[in-house]
Amino acid sequence: MKTWQQLSQYQPRALKVFQNTIQKDRLAHAYLFEGKRGTGKKEAALLLARSYFCEQLVDGFQPCEQCKNCKRIQSGNHPDLHVIEPDGLSIKKWQIQSLQEEFSKTGVESNRKLYIISDCDKMTTNAANSLLKFLEEPTKGTMAILITEQIQLILSTILSRCQIISFQPLAPAIIKEALMENGVPIHLASLVSHLTNNIEEAHQLSEDEWFAEARLIVIKLYELLIHQPQKGLLFIHSQWMPFFDDKEKLESGLDLLLYLYKDLISIQASLDDDVVYHDLMTMLKQQALQLSQRAALNHVVSIMEAKKRLHANVHPQLLMEQLVLTLQEG
Ligand SMILES: [Zn+2]
Structure with a gap:
């Protein structure tokens, strides 16, 4: 679980955008996070989710990490946050439909609901069409975060309904620092950080x-x-x-x-x-x-x-x- 400060080191631009929008209470109803593997997209989505549901934001944008909502998201069981991942090789129509059914009810605990679709490029055509309808008629208090490593595979009709946030490959200095924080000796951290800009891969290599x-x-x-x-x-x-x-x-x-x-x-x-x-x-x-x-x-x-x-x-x-x-x- 990454804090706002940690993720800001990885993706300063994206996080700055969110800091401003959350403070001004102007979050869009749909975002698409795109970028290579290991650039922190999923972590950023969960961080944003905590900010969205948090009961006592710090400085008006950071999740407190202490309240009931923050804690539930940390442990992966908040009733109004739904995370969809491919069922096997693809995301199927029924997954989007059951999400829609779920979202037609009002929020269990508040009027807010958020869904995250991981690897959204893996949606079948039927699933993508269902999602499209969903995106076209957003209900108040509902937010979507779609995540992809392959933006070129996403339907243009979906792209046009999302605010696109690009996640940049990480600079070697950032990877090196992250590895050293995890106890990797400097000589390995320094070398590994030049061989990959993917933080997960860097951790694997160094071990x-x-x-x-x-x-x-x-x-x-x-x-x-x-x-x-x-x-x-x-x-x-x-x-x-x-x-x-x-x-x-x-x-x-x-x-x-x-x-x-x-x-x-x-x-x-x-x-x-x-x-x-x-x-x-x-x-x-x-x-x-x-x-x-x-x-x-x-x-x-x-x-x-x-x-x-x-x-x-x-x-x-x-x-x-x-x-x-x-x-x-x-
Ligand atoms: Zn909180």
């Missing part, structure tokens, strides 16, 4: 043993290439390929390697704050001095090329051998 080991193997290859480049190929055969043994894993390996070389460029440009491999700062600083800027840039380019070739289905081992030979050139 993933495979990921921690991948990081070590990448650092080992990097160190070999600096200190004993002639051993690079052997390492690729004996450790790298067996570990990164499919396309997806190999791509992660290449990303991890890419950030090491990007760090050299950051250091050369005196942008130490942008360095991803914090714990290797001393070593990286030394190497940034020894390597020309052009060489560092060339390395970054060749790793990006290797990623492209991976997508073009070049044989992974061949691709890695060629990459290592290029990186050895220093």
